[in-house]
Amino acid sequence: xxAPALPPAAGGNATTSPQRHxxxxxLLLTPTFVVLALVIxxxxxxxxxxxxxxxxxxxxxxxxxxxxxxxFVGADxxxxxxxxxxxxxxxxxxYNTTFFTVFGVAIEVVLGVAMALVMHHALxxxxxxxxxxxxxxxxxxxMSALLWQWIFQAEGIANVILPGEAVLWTTEGxxxxxxxxxxxxxKTAPFVGLLVLAGLQVIPNEVYEAARVDGxxxxxRFWRITLPLVKPALLxxxxxxxxxxxxxxxLPYVLIGExxxxxxxxxxxxxxxxRNLRYGPAAAYATVLFLYVAIIAYVFVKLLGAxxxxxxxxxxxxxxxxxxxxxxxxxxxxxxx
Amino acid sequence: xxxxxxxxxxxxxxNANKAAKDLVGRRWLSTLGIIIIVIxxxxxxxxxxxxALRQPNDxxxxxxxxxxxxxxxxxxVFRSDVGFGRSLVNSVIVAGTTTILTLxxxxxxxxxxxxxxxxxxxxxxGIIIATSMFPGISLIVPLKKLFTEIGWIDSYQAMIxxxxxxxxxxxxWTLATFFRQMPKELEEAAMVDGLTRxxxxxxxxxxxxxxxxxxxxxxxFIAAWNEFIIALSMVNQKEMKTANVLVSxxxxxxxxxxxxxxKMAAGVIVTVPLVLVxxxxxxxxxxxxxxxxVK
Numbered sequence: 001x002x003a004p005a006l007p008p009a010a011g012g013n014a015t016t017s018p019q020r021h022x023x024x025x026x027l028l029l030t031p032t033f034v035v036l037a038l039v040i041x042x043x044x045x046x047x048x049x050x051x052x053x054x055x056x057x058x059x060x061x062x063x064x065x066x067x068x069x070x071x072f073v074g075a076d077x078x079x080x081x082x083x084x085x086x087x088x089x090x091x092x093x094x095y096n097t098t099f100f101t102v103f104g105v106a107i108e109v110v111l112g113v114a115m116a117l118v119m120h121h122a123l124x125x126x127x128x129x130x131x132x133x134x135x136x137x138x139x140x141x142x143m144s145a146l147l148w149q150w151i152f153q154a155e156g157i158a159n160v161i162l163p164g165e166a167v168l169w170t171t172e173g174x175x176x177x178x179x180x181x182x183x184x185x186x187k188t189a190p191f192v193g194l195l196v197l198a199g200l201q202v203i204p205n206e207v208y209e210a211a212r213v214d215g216x217x218x219x220x221r222f223w224r225i226t227l228p229l230v231k232p233a234l235l236x237x238x239x240x241x242x243x244x245x246x247x248x249x250x251l252p253y254v255l256i257g258e259x260x261x262x263x264x265x266x267x268x269x270x271x272x273x274x275r276n277l278r279y280g281p282a283a284a285y286a287t288v289l290f291l292y293v294a295i296i297a298y299v300f301v302k303l304l305g306a307x308x309x310x311x312x313x314x315x316x317x318x319x320x321x322x323x324x325x326x327x328x329x330x331x332x333x334x335x336x337x
Numbered sequence: 338x339x340x341x342x343x344x345x346x347x348x349x350x351x352n353a354n355k356a357a358k359d360l361v362g363r364r365w366l367s368t369l370g371i372i373i374i375v376i377x378x379x380x381x382x383x384x385x386x387x388x389a390l391r392q393p394n395d396x397x398x399x400x401x402x403x404x405x406x407x408x409x410x411x412x413x414v415f416r417s418d419v420g421f422g423r424s425l426v427n428s429v430i431v432a433g434t435t436t437i438l439t440l441x442x443x444x445x446x447x448x449x450x451x452x453x454x455x456x457x458x459x460x461x462x463g464i465i466i467a468t469s470m471f472p473g474i475s476l477i478v479p480l481k482k483l484f485t486e487i488g489w490i491d492s493y494q495a496m497i498x499x500x501x502x503x504x505x506x507x508x509x510w511t512l513a514t515f516f517r518q519m520p521k522e523l524e525e526a527a528m529v530d531g532l533t534r535x536x537x538x539x540x541x542x543x544x545x546x547x548x549x550x551x552x553x554x555x556x557x558f559i560a561a562w563n564e565f566i567i568a569l570s571m572v573n574q575k576e577m578k579t580a581n582v583l584v585s586x587x588x589x590x591x592x593x594x595x596x597x598x599x600k601m602a603a604g605v606i607v608t609v610p611l612v613l614v615x616x617x618x619x620x621x622x623x624x625x626x627x628x629x630x631v632k
Contacts (some may be wrong), residue, residue, distance in 0.1 A: 021453035024534070028453075029461055032446035032505060039476065039502040040468050046479035118370035123365075124373040132625065133377040138611040139382065140563040143604040147385045150597045157384060160399050190378055198627035202457050240470075242349065247472035250565040254585045265476040274478045280588040286475040293472050294493070 007012050021110070044290070050283035051077050070280070077284035090269065097289075099177065099264040100252075101245040104184050108241060109234070111185065112192025117226075119193065120200045141187065146252035148183035152255075170255065176186040176262040182253050185247070192237050199233025200226065241302045266292070355556045357373060364426045382608075389602040396524050396598050410602035420575055421603060422584040428607075430493055431568070431579055432561035435500040436554050439508040444550065447512030447536065452524070462513075469506035476502055495571040498581070500561050515549025516542070552625040555618060559611055580607050 053070040054077060081090045119129055136144070151158050152169035159166040169179040203226070211221050227234075249271065252263035258272060266289040273282035344615055391398060391408040414421045449455075451461050481490075489495040496506065527537040568579040575583070584603040587596055615622055 021449075022455045022457075025449045025453045025455040025458075027463075028445040028449040031442045031474050032465070032509060033461075035442060035501055036465070036468050036507060039480075039499060039505075040471055043476035043479045044471075046483070047475055048477055050482065077625055115374050118367065118374060121367055121372055123364055123367050125368065125375075125598060129371050129374050131619055132375045134615045134622065135378050135612055138559060138615040139604075139608050140565070140581055140611075142563075142565045142585045143385075143608055144381075146585060146597075146600050146604055147381055149385060150388060150478065150601060151381065153597070155397055155399075157399050186377070186381060190374075193374075195627055196622060198623075243470040247474065249474065254565075267472065267566070270474045270478060274481055274570070279478060279482050282478045286472070286478045289472050290475045297467070297470055 002089075047283040047286050047290075050279055051227060051287050052058055052280075053077075054247060055277065055334055073280065077280045078280065078288075078323060081284055081288065086281075090266075092261060092270045093264045093266045094292075096177070096263060097246060097248065097267075097292075100180060100184065100248055100265065101242055104188075104245050105238060105241045107181065107185050108189045108192050109238060110243060111189040112237070113196050113230075113234070115193030116196035116200055117222075119197050136187045137191050138240040139187065141250040142254050144183060144187050147252050148179065149185075149255050151178050163322075170257075172260055172262045174259065175263065176256045183255055184248070184251055188241060188244075195237040196230060196234055199230040203229045235300070236302060239297070242296060242300070243293060246296065247289070349369055371580060382612075385601050385604050388598060389605045391598060393596075395600050410598040411606070413596075413599045414602045414606065419587075420578075421580070421583065423576055424578050424580040425606070427493075427577060428562060428579040428581065431496045431500065432558050432564070434493070434497050435504050435561040436508075436558045438497070439501060439504040439557055440512075440554055442548060443508035443512055443553070444543075444546075446509045448516055448542070450509070451513045451516035452521070465506050465509050468508070471502065473499075473503070473566050477567060481570050489571075491572050491574040491577045493577075496564075496568050499567045499571070500564055503511070503564075504557050504561050507560055508553050511553045511556055512546075512549060515546060515553065515625070518549075519545055548621065549625070550622040551596075552618065555614060555622060556625050559615075562611065 052072060052074055052170065054068060054073045056071045061166075080086050115133070119126070119133075122129060139147070149170060150156060153159075154166055154168055156169075167175050169175050194275065207225055207229075208221060211225055216224065247266050247267050249267040252260070252265060253268055256263045258268065266285060270282045270285035273285060295324075385463050385630070387401065388396070389410050390406050390408075391403040391410070392405065393409055393413070395403070395407075413419075422472045450458065450465075476499060480495075483497045484490050484492075523545070524534075524537045525542055532540065560594065563581070564579075565581050565585075568582045572578050572582070580603070584600060584607065587600050587603070597612075
């Protein structure tokens with residue numbers, strides 16, 4: 001977890017042998033893992049099982065007996081997702097989910113990085129900006145959805161401020177997507193900004209000074225130094241945001257409404273099916289969404305190297321320390337890296 | 338940044354004038370940027386407060402200051418037939434219980450991940466962080482069916498138990514970063530002095546970790562208070578709805594088609610306590626939120 005700090009103190013402290021705490025760790029981790037198994041693993045398995053069944057209603061044509069209960073239908077629920085009329089609705093919700101994720105996260109990252117740079121270089125008003133940046137984060141999503149619904153009313157403030165003809169933001173159409181994106185960005189871009197700012201603050205100033213001495217202009221410094229060094233923090237922030245938008249529900253649900261083609265996401269589709277007691281199809285939609293999320297997370301961690309646990313970052317930080325130390329040989333340190 | 342602008346001004350004298358101009362320009366730019374960020378963050382929230390303070394008859398008024406100021410919307414929210422007060426109590430119960438449970442469970446797990454060495458540590462940490470990315474709907478579908486069968490629909494536990502799924506990983510992660518920041522030597526010294534690891538944890542670590550635990554409690558509480566889809570799915574009865582769900586379903590209680598004044602008043606009541614807490618503890622909350630991302 002932490003880079004090896006001081007050499008182990010005499011008397012053999014506990015931090016050196018990897019297996020030393022196995023039993024204690026097991027004991028202390030068990031409660032958390034039992035709970036996680038109950039509230040996540042069990043539902044996941046139950047959802048997969050559920051997705052293979054369909055609720056039966058009606059009367060058996062041969063015997064005349066009323067049929068109830070669930071019938072095993074195998075992959076039929078999945079087949080139904082990808083065929084016929086339901087396929088159109090599914091692909092639309094899949095497209096909307098992906099649309100919100102790609103454009104939402106892209107806008108948030110650009111705005112977030114810009115905000116972080118401004119805050120990092122702020123000469124005054126740091127306290128004020130830090131206080132205000134937490135406000136959107138503290139507003140519950142459902143409430144921010146209501147707020148933006150009010151702002152986007154036909155006679156609302158958005159149409160008053162914006163030039164041109166009034167837009168009926170909360171009705172079906174591309175503008176509904178834009179409304180959702182704006183509301184989502186308002187709440188989350190400052191949060192991305194905070195994470196990036198924390199990443200910026202660990203970059204040592206000497207790096208910039210060296211670059212400036214070498215004649216790098218501000219733009220080059222941003223692309224060649226800031227961005228690469230902030231990349232680990234940024235990647236983690238992006239990964240969390242992507243995972244969050246892929247399951248987006250509250251915002252389009254409250255801001256625009258149910259069964260709206262322009263903004264219906266996979267979560268909303270599954271929710272609607274479950275509410276109409278079509279548990280089989282609902283579970284199938286939920287499982288497809290889960291797989292989608294899992295694949296994207298895998299891609300992020302494996303291909304882009306988003307480092308969640310912090311190992312690689314510890315390593316790069318250790319390397320940075322090493323490089324810094326090599327630059328100032330007179331500084332004595334007992335740390336073996 | 339003052340340090341770097343100072344160094345920028347250091348080179349040859351012919352550049353001094355340009356550097357001074359740069360400095361003034363940069364100061365203006367920086368201030369402008371700060372103002373834009375503050376407006377971006379606060380303007381929509383300000384609009385919520387202003388709209389709540391308008392008279393219901395002035396609802397369509399788009400002026401930036403409400404005149405006259407009116408508390409009528411707030412009075413409307415608390416009318417007994419609305420059930421808003423009860424929904425606030427429900428929210429506090431659900432978010433509060435979730436927070437307490439996750440803190441109790443999460444402290445042990447976080448301490449383990451931060452301080453102990455064992456073989457599958459990265460795997461354990463990876464599993465916990467992976468669960469925090471789980472889409473809520475995937476557990477709601479089977480749990481809704483299960484809770485219907487065992488009669489849990491319209492109960493607090495039907496909202497609290499699924500909430501653990503996102504609150505617990507969040508709490509473990511935030512707490513672990515706080516535990517990691519504490520000097521190891523303290524605990525080791527306590528153990529050299531003859532305390533067992535358990536005693537060292539109780540008498541040395543826990544008191545020191547109290548601020549971090551408090552911050553984690555705030556962050557977890559806000560996440561649980563925010564929760565919407567679970568509360569929406571597991572409860573049908575009006576008396577059991579949380580504030581978020583109840584307010585989002587407000588319909589023309591005061592005879593208007595869309596009672597936005599009342600909704601905004603409710604929004605202010607639901608949001609302002611959180612905003613105040615966040616502002617009071619902003620430094621710590623920022624530390625808690627960002628530590629997981631950078632550490």
